[in-house]
Amino acid sequence: MAETSSIPLLSVLVALTLGGCDRDVPRRPQPAPGATRGVETVLVPAKLTSIESGEVDALGQPLRVPCVTCHSLKAPARMPDAPEALQAFHRGLQLRHGTNACTSCHQADAPQSLHLATGEPLPMTEVVTLCSQCHGPQARDFRAGAHGGMTGHWDLSRGDRTRNNCVSCHDPHAPKYAGALPVMPPRPLHPPPESESHAHE
Amino acid sequence: MNDVTRRTALKGAGATLGAAAFAHALAPLTEWTEDLSLDAFLQRHYKELTPSDMKAVLWRLEKDAKREYGRDVTIQDLPPQEGVSFGYALNLSICIGCRKCVEACHQENNHDRRTGNSYIRVLEMEQGSLDMERGNADYDHAVPAPGKYYLPVQCQQCDNAPCVKVCPVQATWKEQDGVVVVDYNWCIGCRYCEAACPYHARRFNWTKPEVPAEEINPDQGYLSNRIRPQGVVEKCTFCLHRTRAGRLPACLEACPTGARVFGNLLDPKSPIRWVLENKRVFVLKEELGTRPRFFYFFDK
Numbered sequence: 001m002a003e004t005s006s007i008p009l010l011s012v013l014v015a016l017t018l019g020g021c022d023r024d025v026p027r028r029p030q031p032a033p034g035a036t037r038g039v040e041t042v043l044v045p046a047k048l049t050s051i052e053s054g055e056v057d058a059l060g061q062p063l064r065v066p067c068v069t070c071h072s073l074k075a076p077a078r079m080p081d082a083p084e085a086l087q088a089f090h091r092g093l094q095l096r097h098g099t100n101a102c103t104s105c106h107q108a109d110a111p112q113s114l115h116l117a118t119g120e121p122l123p124m125t126e127v128v129t130l131c132s133q134c135h136g137p138q139a140r141d142f143r144a145g146a147h148g149g150m151t152g153h154w155d156l157s158r159g160d161r162t163r164n165n166c167v168s169c170h171d172p173h174a175p176k177y178a179g180a181l182p183v184m185p186p187r188p189l190h191p192p193p194e195s196e197s198h199a200h201e
Numbered sequence: 202m203n204d205v206t207r208r209t210a211l212k213g214a215g216a217t218l219g220a221a222a223f224a225h226a227l228a229p230l231t232e233w234t235e236d237l238s239l240d241a242f243l244q245r246h247y248k249e250l251t252p253s254d255m256k257a258v259l260w261r262l263e264k265d266a267k268r269e270y271g272r273d274v275t276i277q278d279l280p281p282q283e284g285v286s287f288g289y290a291l292n293l294s295i296c297i298g299c300r301k302c303v304e305a306c307h308q309e310n311n312h313d314r315r316t317g318n319s320y321i322r323v324l325e326m327e328q329g330s331l332d333m334e335r336g337n338a339d340y341d342h343a344v345p346a347p348g349k350y351y352l353p354v355q356c357q358q359c360d361n362a363p364c365v366k367v368c369p370v371q372a373t374w375k376e377q378d379g380v381v382v383v384d385y386n387w388c389i390g391c392r393y394c395e396a397a398c399p400y401h402a403r404r405f406n407w408t409k410p411e412v413p414a415e416e417i418n419p420d421q422g423y424l425s426n427r428i429r430p431q432g433v434v435e436k437c438t439f440c441l442h443r444t445r446a447g448r449l450p451a452c453l454e455a456c457p458t459g460a461r462v463f464g465n466l467l468d469p470k471s472p473i474r475w476v477l478e479n480k481r482v483f484v485l486k487e488e489l490g491t492r493p494r495f496f497y498f499f500d501k
Binding site for chain 1: 248279280281282283284285290292295297298299300301303304307316317319323338339340341342343344345377444445446447448449453454456457458459460461462463464465468471472475476479480500
């Protein structure tokens with residue numbers, strides 16, 4: 001009797017032992033990063049090619065007006081020395097960028113495009129090159145991927161990556177990064193006790 | 202004569218004690234709850250799961266998420282990549298303490314909405330101090346405040362991790378790519394790891410996480426951001442459900458100032474390597490010998 005009852009127990013033990021054997025399947029790691037196929041692009045923010053009109057379109061989105069809408073039709077007045085002199089357009093522009101004048105970066109007779117320190121014209125969309133002339137350490141860090149932030153893939157063999165532009169974060173006219181109220185404010189671990197003072201009266 | 206001999210009495214007492222001990226050992230079964238299925242109870246340790254076991258486990262967890270949270274989720278178990286060892290660096294000259302990383306982590310990793318949990322804690326520090334124990338995590342005013350700097354702290358993925366050593370059931374360990382992970386189905390919730398971590402990087406699920414269905418991130422990993430059960434410890438995994446698929450961590454993408462640098466330490470051309478080779482980097486509490494994979498640096 002005792003022998004027969006031990007058979008199921010034995011078979012369970014055998015099954016467990018055998019079952020344990022096929023569990024030694026090694027976990028296959030994923031292959032190493034391969035050749036770089038993804039591309040890294042630098043964002044070209046809308047503000048480089050258009051300006052806010054203050055109006056909204058039919059979908060309620062802010063309506064932006066491309067720079068060329070005005071700057072291709074109208075021969076611009078010669079660029080002023082300071083933004084306060086702007087009368088018709090771009091009024092209220094604040095310039096807090098060192099001792100720069102408008103023409104330090106903008107071409108005097110074609111304000112929708114930029115110029116390098118050499119005087120060589122530079123399209124607005126290549127503003128990163130312009131900034132890099134003065135901000136060497138930041139440009140160096142940016143090229144190395146250590147400044148400016150990014151989205152997408154760290155592994156370019158598996159996807160693309162988008163880098164922020166200098167002007168994505170910095171307003172070129174007032175480049176110091178503006179602070180803000182922090183998100184995710186602290187919350188009390190325990191809700192405040194409800195009118196506990198009454199109990200003592 | 203009395204039939205009860207000393208031998209019989211001792212036998213009886215022994216049998217009673219044995220029965221009591223057996224009953225006590227089985228006591229957890231009496232506390233069987235509805236949210237613990239037999240399969241979950243019998244599930245083996247992560248490292249002992251065969252690919253087909255894992256498939257069944259993931260299927261069960263996806264079904265549980267649908268039943269309990271009303272959302273179709275995909276839970277994957279991405280293994281580490283060959284030749285990849287993760288590292289993270291943070292530029293303290295640039296961080297303004299806006300806590301956008303905290304928020305991104307909260308959303309990406311399906312944290313409990315009521316407590317506002319996150320794997321990242323941003324400490325407001327006095328300029329000139331490097332003692333994180335004196336940092337203030339409860340600041341609530343416009344940032345950056347004058348005279349302060351901000352020190353975001355999350356799991357440092359130590360190569361000599363105290364949390365791993367103290368786990369009595371080996372529910373937490375270091376993966377090949379350097380990430381310290383937790384098997385939430387193996388963790389017994391003793392919180393030794395939480396006490397052992399010098400960076401206060403581990404979190405305990407006191408309650409079952411509450412996340413509205415529409416806010417759940419359906420892209421989930423077994424070892425990372427799947428919704429954790431009550432009573433287990435959790436931690437930052439460098440978003441391994443993203444990073445093992447080649448993507449950047451959520452906190453890095455959310456950083457509005459670009460203070461965060463992430464990458465493969467084994468790739469000499471990676472940004473993280475450039476930072477380590479060209480910046481003056483330091484690690485928190487270096488004197489403890491934990492050898493973190495999370496580095497901090499200042500620009501100047």
